[in-house]
Structures are given as C-alpha cells and as structure tokens.
Amino acid sequence: MDFPEGLKYSKEHEWVLVEDDVAIIGITEFAQGELGDIVFVELPEVGEKISKDDPFGSLESVKAVSDIFAPISGTVVEINDALPDSPETINEDPYGDGWMIKVQMTDMNELKDLMSPEDYAEFIKQQNEEEDEDEGD
C-alpha cells in the first residue's frame, strides 16, 4: 500500500498536503479500498468553515455512506469540482486527481496531531493486528 512522503495523515484516513497556510485534503488509498467503489461525493462550498474532527462532506459507496472528517480547521478556498461527476477518480487516484478540498488553515498547531507516512503505515498495521487478535472468539 502506498503512503506518499510529504503528506500528513489522520486517524480517520485523510491525507493533508501543506502548502504555506493552505491544506489540500483527500482520503488515503487504504480508505478508498475499505469504502469500495465510490458513487457519490458531497463536498462543502467555497467559503464554508470546517472544524477539526467534524464532518465536512460525505462519500457514498455501493456499501454505505460515510462522513469525511476534517483533519484540520479552516476556511474552504477551493473544491475539486470534477469529483461529483467522476467520483471514481477517488478510487483511481486518491493522492492525485482525487483530492477533495483546499483549506486556509486557522491553526497550524493542529498539524502536530497528524501522522507521518511511517506512523500512518504503523497505525494501519496495528489496526489490522487488533482485528486479527479478536478472531479467537
């Protein structure tokens, strides 16, 4: 599984690319794999304020609808207009053309709570191991 360098990762499986005080946000390859084929994307509007850990949009796959949680707080300055018409982009290129929103951050300190690629890879590995331990009952 791919965890590109230069990105920061949240426990809710979003990635963040920081360019000055603007954060570009998307979901990870792991997240898109868990969701399955995405068929509908709901994004906030430009100018909307989002706050860390609150949902800012939703993704609908053939299995279920899932909230997308904000990894940081700020104001939405741009959204990926192409996604609503081609939601499959998120499955095909989660770290590239599948980006979702750009946010002007209000608190750069929040970035400290996010994980490095190595830590995120470890986080996913641990989660899988926990699941395997449960298997005994």
Next chain:
Amino acid sequence: MSECFQKSKGQLPTPQLIFETGSAGRSGFFWPDNPKTKPEWIPARFLRDDIPGFPELGELEVMRHFTRLSHLNYSIEGQFYPLGSCTMKYNPKINEVVARLTGLSLLHPLAPLPLIQGALELLRGLERMLAEICGMDHVTLQPAAGAQGEMTGLMMVRAYLSARGNPRRKILIPDTAHGTNPASSTLCSYEVVQVPSNDRGIIEAKKVKEVMDEEVAGLMITNPNTFGIFEQDIQAIAEIIHEKGGLIYMDGANLNALMGIAKPGDMGVDLLHMNLHKTFSTPHGGGGPGAGPVGVKGFLQDYLPVPRIIQGAEGYELSEDFPKSVGRVRSFFGNFGILVRAYSYIISLGSDGLEEASRMALLNANYVRSRLKEHYHVPYSEPCLHECVFTDRLQQKHGVHTIDIAKRLLDYGFHPPTIYFPLVVSGAIMIEPTETESPETLDAFIDALISIAREAKESPSLVKSAPHTTPVGRLDETRAARNLILRWNPSKEDGK
C-alpha cells in the same frame, strides 16, 4: 451444486423487457376501421404521435409477460426473509380479515363523531395497550412511519425544553444507531454527537458522562441495539442524562425483543417510537404504509400531537384544545387501517402470546448465532437478543466478501440478510430470523450459509461470481449507481 435447496426455475425463460418482445402490427385491439385513421373530431393537440420503439403485442403475450414477472416476486409468504433490523415476520391473516370488516374499511374519515365511536374506541384501546407494553403513560398513533415518529418525538423534546427556557443544541447518538436517528435530529435542528460503542458492542455510562452537558437535549438510544445486544448500562446512562436535564428517547425499532419481558419506561426512557410494521406485524416495506406511534411519560403529554381522543360527556371526541401541542403531524388520524391490524395482532396474541413471541425471536436468533459461529466470525461475544451480527473476516482470506456471500445465498433460494450494517462493523452480515420461522427453515438457512462458508474455502470463484441460478446474474451496482438511468428510453436503439 447438488446441495442447493432450490435449483433454477428451469421453466422460466430469460425474462425479456416488454420492449424487446412482440412484432410490428401485432395488437390486442383493433379499431373498426383502418387503425391508422385518426378521428377528425379529436382536436389535434390531444392526439399522440407514434412512440418509437413502443411494444406491439397480443393480449395473451402481455398477460404472460406480467404473470411471469409476478412469479419472480420474493415474499415472506413464499420464502424466508432474514433481513436484520427489518423484522420481516409473518403477518397473520386474521389482521387482514379484521381490517377488511366493512365497518372499519369503509369508514369515511370525515364521518361525524357519533358514527365513529367504535373506531375511536379501537384507537383508544390501541393507545392504552401500546402504552402498557412500553411502560409509557400516553401514546400518539399519528406518525406514519418510524422516522416520522422520531421527528415527532424530537419536536416534543424541543418544545418541552423550550418551555423550560432552552431547547439546547445537541443530541447524543450511539455509533450503532439506525441512520434515521441522526437524520431526524438534524431535521429538528440538533447537532449530532456520536457516542462510540465499546468492545462488547454497547455504550458505557462513562462515555456518555464524558459528552453530557447542559447543551445536550437528550440521548437517542436503540435497545436492544443494532447488534441485537441489550444496552446493559441503560439505567446508569439515563441517570447521567436526567441529572443534567436531558431526556432519553428510545428508538423502538427493536421492541420485538422486549414485548412482555421488559418495559422501556422502567429503564428511564422518557419517550419512544414503535414500528407497528415491525413489532406488531402490520404490512411492511412496499406493502405498507407504516405506522410509528410515539409513547411518552406523563410530563410530556401536553406536547403530544393533536387531535387527541378524549372522553366527552356523550362518548369519545377529537380535541385540538392542547395549546402546548407540537400540532398535527399527519392527516386525519394516521394510517387507520394499519392501526386496526396492530390492534388485531395484540388482541389475538394477548399478553402471554406477545411475551412468547419475543422469547421465540430471541431463541431463534441465538440458535442461528450458535450454529453459525464456528463458520463465520462473530464480532461480539455477548449473547444476542432478537438478531445477530457476523462478518466476512474468515472468508476474506479466500477473497470472498460479504457481498459475495449474500449473492450466493440467492442460489440457495434465500433472501440475503442485511449487509454492511451496522456501519461500525466491517463487512457486517446481520440476521434477524424472527419468531415466526420453524426450526426446519432455520436449519435449511443455516446449512446453506455453512455450505457457502465451505465453498468460500474450496471454490471461492463459485461464490464470487454468484448468483448463478437467478433470472439475471451479478448486477453491476457501481455502474448502476454512477450512471443512473431510471426509465427505458425507446428513442435509443438499445435502450441503454
């Protein structure tokens, strides 16, 4: 394939769309004269042009087409329907007989009071019986579905708290909740705060305490929850909520696990809705309409919807004289015909019968859980009540997922269970057998699932490409969802 319980219905040809059948010029009806001649006296603007691709068939062909389609229907009266959380129990036919009595079925909704005393007596009786079953003081029968019951309940919560000075901002909802709970909260302008369930599949009092404050209007809790597990901390949770002035709303979707055994009113619940089309055996799904009565404790009764049935000097009356009421939530008095069926169900089972029904539902679910737990991963070790949840964890290593297991069940002649819900369990398979199934049916269903678990190991591609015996094979759900085409378009040659 020899172990399949139901083989392909070989006599049925591959179903064609009606647009794909017939032949030019064929018809079940002919004008006396040249059919192409349009009568002159019909104004031109009312005349329809030819529709390209419009099917031309004889009457018998049309009859056979639709009769064949009707044979493809799947219903509880034909087969087992283990759809978790939906309570697809059998609806006894006595309910239909009673609802069809002309004194009830032909009643005009605007008939004067003296002529509808019997109907009002029935509704009052149903209100009282539902209140007794839930341990509530009053019941409104108006809401036409569970979700409308939720909204009615939350409107009452808001009205009650507003009258005390502050409607508050937030509603607490466990992560196992039905999706309608957060939707209803949002509709009533509340912000949803999710409460995580623990590794036993329930929410803990201490988690509720962490998020409870004076801005929380209440907690919406489903008990037993959607894992089919009883929320054992409910009383402690209710104390925490009540201490800070909040209310406990119970989603009564799973009330069929509690009838005659335990009353939500005794657990600290202040108000709840019941789904008559689940617990009380009224028609379901597309066969509805539904009914979602709401029960409340005495201190909330002023806020109940109007009109309410009251005892007047000359019999029952309908009164709108409740100034604090949230108002009317449904035309006339709710779905009356459905209420009659629920009344009939409760009366015909009696209190002992209702308890027995719940106990049988619990027994059946635990039987399924116990026979299948060697073959499918069980996420929680707690015993279940009326439904049980498995996952595809053991099958995943062979590349077989929940969706494949569900599709393969179709080949064995069973409706698949609820899948991928509750959302907090990855690859969930949620089975609710209900009390109305015999041990033989349960065994046949369990054997099919065991057989599929074996196939997943030995010939995974058989499961992954299922179904094989249905009129159409595996549908491309992704393409259908991404590329919505809701009607046949005859102007396009292949209609696709």
